[in-house]
Amino acid sequence: MPTHSQGIVNAGDPPSPPLPRRRFVGALLGSGFLATAVAFLYPVLRYLVPPKASDVGGDAVIAGRVGELKPNSGKIFRFGNRPGLLIHTSSGEYRAMSATCTHLSCTVQYRDDLQQVWCACHNGKYDLNGRNVSGPPPRPLQAFEVQVQGDEIFVRRRRES
Amino acid sequence: MAILRNKLRPFSIACFVGLAGFVALAACLGYGQTKDTCLDCHSALPDPLGVSQEKFSQDIHAQMGLTCASCHGGDPTSDDPDKAMSRKAGWKGKIDRKRIPELCGSCHSDPAYIRRFNPSLRTDQLGQYHTSVHGKRLVAGDTKVAVCTDCHSVHDLRAPSDPRSTVNPVNVANTCARCHADASYMKEYSIPTDQFAKYSTSVHHQALTVRGDLSAPTCTTCHGNHGAAPPGVDRVENVCSNCHTFQAQMYEKSSHKEAFQSASLPGCVVCHSNHAIVHPTDAKLGAGPEGVCMRCHTPGDSCDQARVALLISLGRLDEAIKSADQVLHVAESSGMEVSEARLGQDQARDSLTKARVTIHSFRQDLVDQDIQAGLKIAAQNLRAGKAAMVERNHRRLGLGISLIAVGIVLAGLWLYIKKIES
Amino acid sequence: MSPLRDVRNWLDQRLGWQDLIAPLRKKTVPLHRLSYWYFLGGITLFLFGIQVVTGILLLLYYRPGASEAFESVQYIMTQVQFGWLIRSIHSWSANLMIFTAFAHMFSVLFLKAYRKPRELTWVSGVILLFLVMGFGFSGYLLPWNTLAFFATKVGTEITGQVPIVGKPMMIFLRGGEEVTGATLSRFFGFHVAVLPGVATLLILLHLLLVQRLGISVPPKLERQWTANPSAKREMKFFPNFMLREMMAWYVALGVLGALAAVFPWNLGVKADPFVPAPAGIKPEWYFLFMFQTLKLIPSKVWFIDGDVLGVLAFGLLGLLWLLLPFFESDQPSRTKGWITRLGVFALAYMAGMSVYGYLAK
Numbered sequence: 001m002p003t004h005s006q007g008i009v010n011a012g013d014p015p016s017p018p019l020p021r022r023r024f025v026g027a028l029l030g031s032g033f034l035a036t037a038v039a040f041l042y043p044v045l046r047y048l049v050p051p052k053a054s055d056v057g058g059d060a061v062i063a064g065r066v067g068e069l070k071p072n073s074g075k076i077f078r079f080g081n082r083p084g085l086l087i088h089t090s091s092g093e094y095r096a097m098s099a100t101c102t103h104l105s106c107t108v109q110y111r112d113d114l115q116q117v118w119c120a121c122h123n124g125k126y127d128l129n130g131r132n133v134s135g136p137p138p139r140p141l142q143a144f145e146v147q148v149q150g151d152e153i154f155v156r157r158r159r160e161s
Numbered sequence: 162m163a164i165l166r167n168k169l170r171p172f173s174i175a176c177f178v179g180l181a182g183f184v185a186l187a188a189c190l191g192y193g194q195t196k197d198t199c200l201d202c203h204s205a206l207p208d209p210l211g212v213s214q215e216k217f218s219q220d221i222h223a224q225m226g227l228t229c230a231s232c233h234g235g236d237p238t239s240d241d242p243d244k245a246m247s248r249k250a251g252w253k254g255k256i257d258r259k260r261i262p263e264l265c266g267s268c269h270s271d272p273a274y275i276r277r278f279n280p281s282l283r284t285d286q287l288g289q290y291h292t293s294v295h296g297k298r299l300v301a302g303d304t305k306v307a308v309c310t311d312c313h314s315v316h317d318l319r320a321p322s323d324p325r326s327t328v329n330p331v332n333v334a335n336t337c338a339r340c341h342a343d344a345s346y347m348k349e350y351s352i353p354t355d356q357f358a359k360y361s362t363s364v365h366h367q368a369l370t371v372r373g374d375l376s377a378p379t380c381t382t383c384h385g386n387h388g389a390a391p392p393g394v395d396r397v398e399n400v401c402s403n404c405h406t407f408q409a410q411m412y413e414k415s416s417h418k419e420a421f422q423s424a425s426l427p428g429c430v431v432c433h434s435n436h437a438i439v440h441p442t443d444a445k446l447g448a449g450p451e452g453v454c455m456r457c458h459t460p461g462d463s464c465d466q467a468r469v470a471l472l473i474s475l476g477r478l479d480e481a482i483k484s485a486d487q488v489l490h491v492a493e494s495s496g497m498e499v500s501e502a503r504l505g506q507d508q509a510r511d512s513l514t515k516a517r518v519t520i521h522s523f524r525q526d527l528v529d530q531d532i533q534a535g536l537k538i539a540a541q542n543l544r545a546g547k548a549a550m551v552e553r554n555h556r557r558l559g560l561g562i563s564l565i566a567v568g569i570v571l572a573g574l575w576l577y578i579k580k581i582e583s
Numbered sequence: 584m585s586p587l588r589d590v591r592n593w594l595d596q597r598l599g600w601q602d603l604i605a606p607l608r609k610k611t612v613p614l615h616r617l618s619y620w621y622f623l624g625g626i627t628l629f630l631f632g633i634q635v636v637t638g639i640l641l642l643l644y645y646r647p648g649a650s651e652a653f654e655s656v657q658y659i660m661t662q663v664q665f666g667w668l669i670r671s672i673h674s675w676s677a678n679l680m681i682f683t684a685f686a687h688m689f690s691v692l693f694l695k696a697y698r699k700p701r702e703l704t705w706v707s708g709v710i711l712l713f714l715v716m717g718f719g720f721s722g723y724l725l726p727w728n729t730l731a732f733f734a735t736k737v738g739t740e741i742t743g744q745v746p747i748v749g750k751p752m753m754i755f756l757r758g759g760e761e762v763t764g765a766t767l768s769r770f771f772g773f774h775v776a777v778l779p780g781v782a783t784l785l786i787l788l789h790l791l792l793v794q795r796l797g798i799s800v801p802p803k804l805e806r807q808w809t810a811n812p813s814a815k816r817e818m819k820f821f822p823n824f825m826l827r828e829m830m831a832w833y834v835a836l837g838v839l840g841a842l843a844a845v846f847p848w849n850l851g852v853k854a855d856p857f858v859p860a861p862a863g864i865k866p867e868w869y870f871l872f873m874f875q876t877l878k879l880i881p882s883k884v885w886f887i888d889g890d891v892l893g894v895l896a897f898g899l900l901g902l903l904w905l906l907l908p909f910f911e912s913d914q915p916s917r918t919k920g921w922i923t924r925l926g927v928f929a930l931a932y933m934a935g936m937s938v939y940g941y942l943a944k
Contacts, residue, residue: 136376496847
């Protein structure tokens with residue numbers, strides 16, 4: 001803080017400038033410090049408050065809720081930066097896999113008439129494990145792990161390392 | 162001298178024993194275990210009689226244990242050329258072209274025989290060949306047509322899965338082009354010779370040779386390999402629909418199917434060509450040189466109007482996607498997090514692709530369904546991008562205010578320093 | 584009188600601090616043409632303080648562990664209020680601090696402030712420089728993105744090249760044979776506990792030494808002032824120099840804020856150990872000169888493996904750099920000359936190699 005030596009002049013100190021000038025400098029510094037302190041503290045305080053969107057953490061994503069999908073149907077959900085396919089098989093199981101076709105990266109879909117995963121672009125077909133069984137696709141679809149907790153369906157990448 | 166002789170005798174005995182052993186060893190290690198005198202002479206002869214050991218060792222028949230005599234007959238155990246190549250020993254000499262299919266078929270159409278080598282190998286090639294243009298013309302006396310050895314090569318014949326094989330998918334077009342692209346060879350036939358040149362410009366060729374996508378079609382995929390013949394005007398859709406199912410389904414139900422059929426026009430080929438199948442752009446719907454509709458339709462008629470409407474719809478969605486992309490790009494380069502919207506853009510692009518497929522139904526209402534879905538998504542992403550830009554501007558404003566505050570402090574400190582030091 | 588004075592008296596009666604800070608009141612800073620270089624140490628300290636504060640804030644949300652690290656940083660950047668600001672400031676300040684640490688070291692070298700009796704200040708400073716680079720190396724891995732993963736792989740691989748002790752050292756650093764989640768845990772421990780602890784102690788030592796020994800002056804000026812004491816020009820540390828230093832600190836704060844807002848630090852793509860390394864992987868800029876040198880050494884020099892030679896050479900150079908003041912001769916006639924020339928060469932080499940490394944494919 002600026003030294004407001006109210007009229008007391010120390011030996012060796014230069015004569016103090018006229019009052020308005022000193023006040024101006026004082027005001028400037030005071031307001032400046034206050035402004036920068038606010039500019040610093042405001043973001044920090046907002047930062048400390050936890051955000052509403054809870055962090056699920058890890059590779060898990062909620063792909064859907066139990067009851068949302070009828071048996072023998074599928075839906076596309078977001079997995080990281082790519083689409084994923086969640087299938088509710090006719091036997092009641094949930095399967096999940098990457099929805100990006102390994103041929104030319106079109107988005108695949110579940111065909112309830114074929115009970116297979118199908119790519120509309122060039123008629124590629126995959127079975128329910130993601131294995132490429134017919135058409136151009138050169139590789140299987142990456143399969144994901146599905147876990148039903150309560151009424152939420154969690155999908156996560158297969159643990160490798 | 163005496164000393165030398167004493168040393169020479171054991172030395173020469175050793176040499177003789179060594180040489181004999183070596184010859185015996187070489188004989189035992191001799192290629193194919195069976196004595197094959199044919200190659201002894203023919204590996205040293207010039208073309209066309211020459212077949213080197215090196216070349217023949219690549220041949221899959223040789224690797225399976227067959228010898229020259231298996232096809233050419235004769236006696237491979239005899240060193241005497243007259244005995245080896247005698248008619249009495251069954252020597253056939255150079256096989257007459259007209260008889261080559263039957264010769265190959267003598268094994269390859271015998272399932273019991275082939276089962277001994279590769280049980281899953283097909284044995285219907287000869288039958289198929291007889292249905293082909295090549296097969297039919299050969300029977301009629303034309304020896305210029307392709308026989309087995311022309312495509313599969315001979316003496317260094319490799320399995321089709323070998324990338325060096327002349328009939329590996331990647332090489333098939335080159336093999337067919339050896340005759341079909343040779344204008345002087347094909348002079349007396351009434352078919353064009355520009356197929357290979359045209360195919361080389363196509364997306365299928367690009368996929369096969371550049372991207373290495375073995376699922377991409379080559380000559381034999383559409384024309385057949387052993388039963389090679391053009392699919393026929395009314396069967397072109399069947400060929401294309403094997404991969405392009407959605408487009409084929411739409412086309413089946415469309416007005417064009419009946420129109421083309423009654424005019425004996427070859428379906429898909431009318432707009433997309435048969436060999437020079439390039440990546441289709443929206444210009445195909447246009448009125449310019451790349452436009453296909455106006456080749457048949459009259460300017461101003463209802464179809465022309467429909468065409469214009471379709472083109473406009475596609476253009477609208479394309480524009481919407483591009484402008485959303487642009488905003489998202491600027492937001493991203495300024496450090497804003499827009500990955501959710503970027504993913505959404507993929508969905509919008511999927512809608513556009515779907516709309517372009519639905520064109521094959523030639524129905525404005527169906528195409529509009531896809532267009533509207535896509536426009537909705539693109540609009541959403543545009544909003545997200547704009548929101549990110551607004552947030553970015555907020556940040557810059559916040560920064561500006563903080564910098565002003567810092568500036569005030571700096572000014573104040575500077576003045577204060579001047580004050581206490583003046 | 585004023586409330587401030589009352590508080591000061593109250594504290595003084597209980598802490599006796601007036602006696603403690605009395606020498607500080609007398610502290611002076613020499614004034615000459617090159618005085619501006621004296622700011623660098625303080626700025627480095629300020630940036631360290633920023634790192635501690637932003638680092639602690641990041642600790643509230645960051646989760647170490649291969650399956651959560653990237654997502655938690657993404658969470659900070661996208662969901663936490665001003666998370667982007669805290670994280671970007673932390674990243675930018677790290678780079679700025681390494682730069683100012685190097686600049687401080689070189690200015691001390693050229694101003695010859697390492698001479699007797701300040702050898703220990705130099706030694707503690709060089710160790711701090713190494714620690715700061717260690718902070719950079721360990722912190723870089725924490726977001727667990729592709730670039731960081733492979734940079735760490737290459738960096739620890741190079742450590743493994745040192746004969747005899749290299750392999751055990753590499754296993755110690757990596758927490759195993761390969762770079763895995765175990766490496767991340769370990770680097771996290773180094774970055775937030777081990778390095779800060781050691782660095783704090785060394786900083787205290789470094790500052791204590793500076794206080795005790797005063798600010799040094801270049802030799803020529805020193806001779807002049809000894810011969811003619813009235814020519815000596817000084818500035819009081821409190822408040823004059825300190826006010827100027829505050830200005831420098833505020834400028835640094837402004838620069839940091841601007842960098843963080845206009846060029847936020849990017850997130851990258853989550854590390855996947857099974858994906859092959861992207862082409863042209865490079866370490867962060869402060870390691871580029873070493874990396875580029877290693878790339879230029881031929882694979883075999885005589886019978887010695889090129890990389891091993893490079894690593895050993897840098898190790899030796901580091902050790903010699905640490906012990907530099909002890910090579911300085913007392914004789915004035917020899918004071919000018921080779922260490923300065925060496926310093927110029929080192930600076931030119933590091934700068935040149937860094938630029939080369941940055942531009943090379």
